Amino acid sequence: xxxxxESEKSLDMSEVNRIIERAFAEHGSGRARMPxxxxxxxxxxxxxxxxxxxxxxxxAGVKIVTVHPENRALNLPSVMALTLIIDPAxxxxxALLNATGLTDMRTGAAGxxxxxxxxxxxxxVLGLIGTGRxxxxxxxxxxxxxxxxxxxxxxxxxxxxxxxxxxYPQYEISICNPKKTCDCDVLVTTTPSRTPIIKNKWIHxxxxxxxxxxxxxxxxxxxxxxxxxGRVFVDDTGQAVHSGEINVPVAKGIFSxxxxxxxxxxxxxxxxxxxxxxxxxxxxxxxxAIQDLAIASLALKYGKSSEIPFxx
Amino acid sequence: xxxxxESEKSLDMSEVNRIIERAFAEHGSGRARMPxxxxxxxxxxxxxxxxxxxxxxxxAGVKIVTVHPENRALNLPSVMALTLIIDPAxxxxxALLNATGLTDMRTGAAGxxxxxxxxxxxxxVLGLIGTGRxxxxxxxxxxxxxxxxxxxxxxxxxxxxxxxxxxYPQYEISICNPKKTCDCDVLVTTTPSRTPIIKNKWIHxxxxxxxxxxxxxxxxxxxxxxxxxGRVFVDDTGQAVHSGEINVPVAKGIFSxxxxxxxxxxxxxxxxxxxxxxxxxxxxxxxxAIQDLAIASLALKYGKSSEIPFxx
Numbered sequence: 001x002x003x004x005x006e007s008e009k010s011l012d013m014s015e016v017n018r019i020i021e022r023a024f025a026e027h028g029s030g031r032a033r034m035p036x037x038x039x040x041x042x043x044x045x046x047x048x049x050x051x052x053x054x055x056x057x058x059x060a061g062v063k064i065v066t067v068h069p070e071n072r073a074l075n076l077p078s079v080m081a082l083t084l085i086i087d088p089a090x091x092x093x094x095a096l097l098n099a100t101g102l103t104d105m106r107t108g109a110a111g112x113x114x115x116x117x118x119x120x121x122x123x124x125v126l127g128l129i130g131t132g133r134x135x136x137x138x139x140x141x142x143x144x145x146x147x148x149x150x151x152x153x154x155x156x157x158x159x160x161x162x163x164x165x166x167x168y169p170q171y172e173i174s175i176c177n178p179k180k181t182c183d184c185d186v187l188v189t190t191t192p193s194r195t196p197i198i199k200n201k202w203i204h205x206x207x208x209x210x211x212x213x214x215x216x217x218x219x220x221x222x223x224x225x226x227x228x229x230g231r232v233f234v235d236d237t238g239q240a241v242h243s244g245e246i247n248v249p250v251a252k253g254i255f256s257x258x259x260x261x262x263x264x265x266x267x268x269x270x271x272x273x274x275x276x277x278x279x280x281x282x283x284x285x286x287x288x289a290i291q292d293l294a295i296a297s298l299a300l301k302y303g304k305s306s307e308i309p310f311x312x
Numbered sequence: 313x314x315x316x317x318e319s320e321k322s323l324d325m326s327e328v329n330r331i332i333e334r335a336f337a338e339h340g341s342g343r344a345r346m347p348x349x350x351x352x353x354x355x356x357x358x359x360x361x362x363x364x365x366x367x368x369x370x371x372a373g374v375k376i377v378t379v380h381p382e383n384r385a386l387n388l389p390s391v392m393a394l395t396l397i398i399d400p401a402x403x404x405x406x407a408l409l410n411a412t413g414l415t416d417m418r419t420g421a422a423g424x425x426x427x428x429x430x431x432x433x434x435x436x437v438l439g440l441i442g443t444g445r446x447x448x449x450x451x452x453x454x455x456x457x458x459x460x461x462x463x464x465x466x467x468x469x470x471x472x473x474x475x476x477x478x479x480y481p482q483y484e485i486s487i488c489n490p491k492k493t494c495d496c497d498v499l500v501t502t503t504p505s506r507t508p509i510i511k512n513k514w515i516h517x518x519x520x521x522x523x524x525x526x527x528x529x530x531x532x533x534x535x536x537x538x539x540x541x542g543r544v545f546v547d548d549t550g551q552a553v554h555s556g557e558i559n560v561p562v563a564k565g566i567f568s569x570x571x572x573x574x575x576x577x578x579x580x581x582x583x584x585x586x587x588x589x590x591x592x593x594x595x596x597x598x599x600x601a602i603q604d605l606a607i608a609s610l611a612l613k614y615g616k617s618s619e620i621p622f623x624x
Contacts (some may be wrong), residue, residue: 005621038347040363040372045403049374051352051361060352062361064374064396066403076402082622084376084396090388091357091378096408098622308620309317310394310410 001093001310007303008101013109014144016295019057020109021116021268023294026056027236028265032290036238039216044070046216052289053088054297061085063099063292067216069192079103083296093310097299099292106291108137110235110264111210114283115186116145117267118233118274119208123147127184129198129221130191131155131164134212138188139168146186150174154181156191178202189213189221200226206277211245212285222282224249230280231261233272239286246284313405313622319615320413325421326456328607331369332421333428333580335606338368339548340577344602348550351528356382358528364601365400366609373397375411375604379528381504391415391445395608405622409611411604418603420449422547422576423522426595427498428457429579430545430586431520435459439488439496441510441533442503443467443476446524450500451480458498462486466493468503490514501525501533512538518589523557524597534594536561542592543573545584551598558596 026032034052045068053060065081072078081099086092115124124146128135131153139151151173155161158175165173181187182202188210189198200223203209209230213221227249234240241250241257249255262272264283274281338344346364357380365372377393384390393411398404427436436458440447443465451463463485467473470487477485493499494514500522501510512535515521521542525533539561546552553562553569561567574584576595586593 003620033352035350035352038350038361038363040345040347040365042365042372042400047363047372047374047398047403049350049361049363051350051359051376053352053354060354060359062359062374062376064363064398064405066398066405068403071402074402076404080403080405082396082405084394086359086376086378088354090383090386091359091380091392092388093376093378093392093394096620308315308408 001308002095002305003308004095004097004299004303004305006101007097007299008105010302011105011298013140015298016105017109017112017141017144019294019298020106020291021113022056023054023290024113024265024268026054027288027290028263028269031055034289036242037289050289050292052293054290054293057294057297058088059085059293059297060088061293061296063289065103083292085296085300095300096308097296102295102299104133104137106295107134107212107285107287108141110285110291111138111188111212112141112145113268114210114233114264115142115208118281118283119186120274120277121185123149124185125150125152127181127187128153129178129181129187129189130213131161132190134190135164135188138190138210138212142186152176152181152184154178191221192219193221194218196220196223198222198226200229203280205279207280209280209282210285211282214245214247215286216243217247220245220248224254227255227282230282232259232282232284233262233264233267234260234284235264235286235288237263240284244284244286313620314407314617315620316407316409316611316615316617318413319409319611320417322614323417323610325452327610328417329421329424329453329456331606331610332418332603333425334368335366335602336425336577336580338366339600339602340575340581343367346601348554349601362601362604364605366602366605369606369609370400371397371605371609372400373605373608375601377415395604397608397612407612408620409608414607414611416445416449418607419446419524419597419599420453422597422603423450423500423524424453424457425580426522426545426576427454427520430593430595431498432587432589433497435461436497437462437464439493439499440465441490441493441499441501442525443473444502446502447476447500450502450522450524454498464488464493464496466490503533504531505533506530508532508535510534510538512541515592517591519592521592521594522597523594526557526559527598528555529559532557532560536566539567539594542594544571544594544596545574545576545579546572546596547576547598547600549575552596556596556598
């Protein structure tokens with residue numbers, strides 16, 4: 001069995017976007033096998049196990065990811081992940097990947113793929129609510145698909161926003177208030193909020209939103225009236241209802257699963273299109289095990305590994 | 313992160329029985345956290361992911377196990393498993409264990425614990441239907457709890473039965489037909505059968521049965537009338553209905569979940585007892601993630617490990 005460490009550093013973001021796009025096409029076609037992820041919850045954190053099989057890439061495995069928002073105080077990452085890859089022919093463990101960086105990248109890539117299909121423009125003003133690690137990955141993945149005319153960012157943590165600006169001198173980035181940040185073509189929300197931050201009236205017609213932050217029951221970032229107003233695309237319906245941006249509005253009866261416009265797989269396959277600047281589209285991202293397998297297939301191709309003795 | 317290889321060789325079967333007994337007590341008390349295991353199925357095999365948290369032992373993690381009956385033809389084990397241990401305080405990955413041997417042992421231990429509480433005798437005639445690796449583990453675990461007066465075995469594969477006899481010269485073992493094998497105090501079935509092997513009329517009152525083989529939808533080893541006649545104990549109700557010995561009879565409407573006498577946790581906690589030789593008891597074992605965590609806690613204590621760099 002091989003162990004891959006820091007394999008995200010060997011990957012090209014544009015190639016990651018393409019393989020994630022392919023994974024969503026497989027999901028849309030119904031060929032991928034993926035039960036909804038399982039949560040084990042603790043008072044202040046949880047860990048999730050995400051098994052799947054992606055026949056198109058001949059890859060099977062499980063990602064295990066822990067999400068502990070209070071870890072920063074201990075100088076530990078709030079997200080830590082490992083992916084185990086299993087031979088789809090024999091079940092033999094093939095590889096273990098340190099998947100923390102890969103998780104960040106594949107989530108960024110899903111946002112880029114969603115915007116590629118749901119934002120009709122090619123040159124955009126980008127708004128980022130939250131400026132942590134996932135905001136960086138969204139920016140980097142979107143920059144492969146769009147020309148970024150202007151980037152507006154807001155963070156509750158002002159020094160974090162300033163560090164973000166410094167990290168990307170190649171872009172026009174301005175620190176704004178939330179309302180001004182929302183005045184954009186593609187808005188990305190990446191906060192761990194449990195109360196809506198984004199007001200419906202701040203969002204003009206023509207906007208596409210990547211709602212990334214909500215990935216567990218109780219989390220939400222958008223005013224629910226925005227979900228009712230817009231067309232909501234999910235990565236996976238079961239997971240979105242359980243733990244995505246729509247989970248709280250569904251639990252409260254404000255939004256119902258039959259109001260979902262489609263999956264990102266539907267959009268990638270061209271079953272549902274957005275050709276005009278009318279209305280608002282929202283991509284509700286929870287993160288799929290097949291994204292983890294798809295990016296793992298690149299890590300196995302380009303990453304460095306060492307040997308772990310699985311059998312003597 | 314530490315990697316534990318062949319840690320089952322450092323373990324004492326009697327100590328394993330006790331920690332598995334403790335895990336079932338925790339399960340019975342409702343303190344363990346364990347969603348039902350997830351299956352990803354292929355045409356001829358499946359893999360299962362089994363996350364849990366066992367507060368009494370301060371251990372959390374996930375076992376991933378692949379079950380591929382046709383692997384023997386490729387000289388690969390039919391069962392291969394790894395367990396990832398996560399720090400229950402921070403979510404940080406602590407250890408990875410090669411868990412193939414540990415899986416065998418913890419399943420054997422569950423059988424021994426079930427028989428300890430559900431067979432009123434201390435000196436027994438043991439019957440084994442199937443003589444593969446799990447039969448060995450059942451024998452070794454039961455031998456810690458009972459005095460074995462006589463052991464009767466049957467296998468479809470005669471040379472396998474002969475090798476079994478040779479492996480345990482310390483016991484009186486005779487190769488019998490299935491009917492004669494069933495004439496015993498504790499019967500253990502460990503085959504991958506999808507049609508019942510054990511006839512109701514072969515089982516006399518007073519017998520306790522460990523039904524181990526059925527661990528996936530469609531598998532069954534016992535005549536369903538035996539389930540209706542006996543008192544059925546399960547390791548976990550949800551898992552047993554989905555994939556245990558009762559799964560096919562439940563799907564066919566021959567057995568219903570409300571006919572379950574109790575869980576092994578109930579028996580260990582003394583809530584439900586068997587004091588007399590009347591009737592038949594059946595333990596339907598599917599295998600619980602908390603068993604994997606419990607035995608992992610011993611492996612972490614006694615096993616040898618090497619270091620895997622999880623973070624630079």
